[in-house]
Amino acid sequence: MQSVKTFLWGPSPEEQKRKCNSLVRANVRKLDRDISQLKGLESKTKTYILQASKRAQRNPSQAKQAGAETRTFARELIRVRRQNARLMTSKAQLQSVQMQVNEAFSVRKIEGSIKASTGIMRDVNSLVRLPELTGTMRELSQELVKAGIIEEMVGDSLPDSELLEGEDEEAEAEVDKVLSEVLKDRLPAAADKPEEAPPVQYSEEEDEDQEEVLAQMRGRLQALKG
Secondary structure (H helix, E strand, C coil): CHHHHHHHHCCCHHHHHHHHHHHHHHHHHHHHHHHHHHHHHHHHHHHHHHHHHHHHHHCHHHHHHHHHHHHHHHHHHHHHHHHHHHHHHHHHHHHHHHHHHHHHHHHHHHHCCCCCCHHHHHHHHHHHCCCCCHHHHHHHHHHHHHHCCCCCCCCCCCCHHHHCCCCCCCCHHHHHHHHHHHHCCCCCCCCCCCCCCCCCCCCCCCCCCHHHHHHHHHHHHHHHHC
16 A cells, blocks of 8 residues: 555655665765775785884885885875875764754654755755765765755766865875874985895795785775775
């Protein structure tokens, strides 16, 4: 009987509310997974910085190369943290949308009508443009339009160039700050160590090709945005 009513008159307000909440929860879970992956990537990047620094201390002949590697990984760490901060902000914004949507349905239940919310429309427009959420946020926006909570569909997703604006060139001071934090003020060793330092046997992990490692890290960052 309920399915017949839905077919004839469309979903009830309660069904619309459940659908919207379900879509919001799906988006929150997606963000939680991405944030968790970024935290793992942050931890791994710190490890690479520490490994390069130790290599410089053990073998002065590699100090220059290792110093350059620590700065390269520090820049990647900055990018990871920026993306993590953006996703955390998006999660808070999404949870705010959920509260506003539930409030709108509660008002509708009391007053028998619902008014379109420019606040919700603004937040949804912002969230739907994120590559991480585009698909499910479009579905949510369609449900909100049907319910009368927003009046129009939202725009296209943000291009990568806009998402990464300001991230291509990390200030050297910011890189220094990250290195100081990770290395506890023990920056890569200078080349004044004894020349007769014994050769060091490196582990397979320390011997990883740095270009390949960077490519993998950037690939994971890109995958989180796709």
